[in-house]
Amino acid sequence: MTDDRLADLVAPLRAAPDRAAVLLDVDGTLAPITRHAGSAEVPPPTRGLLTEVAARFGMVACVSGRRAVDARRIVGIGSLHYVGNHGTEILRRGAREIETTPAVAAWEPRVREIARTLLASRPDLDRLGISCEDKGPIQALHWRGAPDEAAAEAVVDELGERAEAEGLVLHRGRMVLELRPPVAFDKGAAVRWLVAGGGYDAALYAGDDRTDLDAFAGLRRLVDEGGLAAAICVAVRDGDAPAEVSAAADLTVDGSPGIRSVLQELLRP
Numbered sequence: 001m002t003d004d005r006l007a008d009l010v011a012p013l014r015a016a017p018d019r020a021a022v023l024l025d026v027d028g029t030l031a032p033i034t035r036h037a038g039s040a041e042v043p044p045p046t047r048g049l050l051t052e053v054a055a056r057f058g059m060v061a062c063v064s065g066r067r068a069v070d071a072r073r074i075v076g077i078g079s080l081h082y083v084g085n086h087g088t089e090i091l092r093r094g095a096r097e098i099e100t101t102p103a104v105a106a107w108e109p110r111v112r113e114i115a116r117t118l119l120a121s122r123p124d125l126d127r128l129g130i131s132c133e134d135k136g137p138i139q140a141l142h143w144r145g146a147p148d149e150a151a152a153e154a155v156v157d158e159l160g161e162r163a164e165a166e167g168l169v170l171h172r173g174r175m176v177l178e179l180r181p182p183v184a185f186d187k188g189a190a191v192r193w194l195v196a197g198g199g200y201d202a203a204l205y206a207g208d209d210r211t212d213l214d215a216f217a218g219l220r221r222l223v224d225e226g227g228l229a230a231a232i233c234v235a236v237r238d239g240d241a242p243a244e245v246s247a248a249a250d251l252t253v254d255g256s257p258g259i260r261s262v263l264q265e266l267l268r269p
C-alpha cells in the first residue's frame with residue numbers, strides 16, 4: 001500500500017467531511033488483540049486521532065461484537081455512536097440508554113441458561129484455559145493463550161455442538177466461538193441502518209474479522225442501490241486475522257500503526 005493509494009481512497013470522504021461516515025470495528029482494529037478479552041484497550045495515540053476525526057466528520061461510529069457499553073468503555077470517547085453485539089444494540093452519542101433488538105434481547109435468559117448448563121458440565125474449563133464472556137443474548141467462549149490452544153478449541157467445539165442441539169446458532173471469530181440466538185443479524189444490516197437516509201456521500205469501514213465482511217458488503221450494497229456514492233473498505237491485518245478480510249478489502253493496513261495512518265489521512269488539511 002502506498003501513501004498515494006490511501007490518499008486516493010479517502011479523498012471522497014475528505015472532499016465533504018460533513019457528508020461522510022467513518023465506521024470502525026473495535027477489537028483488532030482500534031484496540032490491539034490481547035490474550036484476555038478484559039484487557040483490550042485503544043492506545044492513547046489512536047484515541048487522540050479518533051477524537052479529532054469525530055469532531056470533523058458527519059458521523060463516526062464503532063461497530064463491535066462487544067456489548068455497546070463495553071465498546072464505549074474500551075474506546076473511551078463519549079462523542080461517538082456505539083453499535084454493539086454485532087448490530088443488535090446501539091448506544092447513541094452521549095446516550096445513557098441502550099436500544100436493543102427485541103427479538104434478540106428476548107433470548108437472553110435462554111441463551112444464558114444453556115451456557116450455564118454447558119459450562120457446569122465441564123469443571124476443567126479453567127485448567128484448559130477456556131473462559132466465557134457474558135454478552136447477554138450472546139455467550140462467547142474464548143481460548144486465546146490456552147496452554148494447549150488446539151485441545152481447548154476441541155472442547156469449545158464440543159460445547160458448541162451441544163448448544164446447537166439446544167437450538168442456538170454458532171459463530172466463529174478470532175479464537176472465540178459465540179453461542180447466539182437463532183435470529184438473523186449482522187454488522188451489514190447495522191451499517192446500512194446507520195448510513196442509509198442520513199445524507200452521506202461516502203463511508204469508510206475498517207475491520208479485521210469475518211463479521212466485518214458483512215459490513216463491507218452492507219456498504220457496497222448501498223453504493224449499488226444509489227444510497228452512497230463511495231464505500232471504502234479497509235482491512236486491518238495482524239497476527240491471526242483471517243486472510244479473507246484483506247482479500248475483500250479495498251486496502252489493507254497493518255495493525256495499530258496502520259489504522260492510525262488511515263485516521264491521519266482523513267485529518268490531513
Ligand SMILES: O=P(O)(O)OC[C@H]1O[C@H](O[C@H]2O[C@H](CO)[C@@H](O)[C@H](O)[C@H]2O)[C@H](O)[C@@H](O)[C@@H]1O
Pocket residue numbers: 025026027028029032033034035036037038040063064065066133135140142144173174175176209211
Ligand atoms: O467486532 P469486534 O469489536 O472486533 O469484536 C469481536 C470480538 O472481540 C473480542 O474478542 C477478540 O478480542 C479479544 C481481545 O483482544 C481476544 O482476546 C479474542 O481472542 C478475540 O476474539 C470480544 O471479546 C468478543 O466478544 C467480540 O465478539
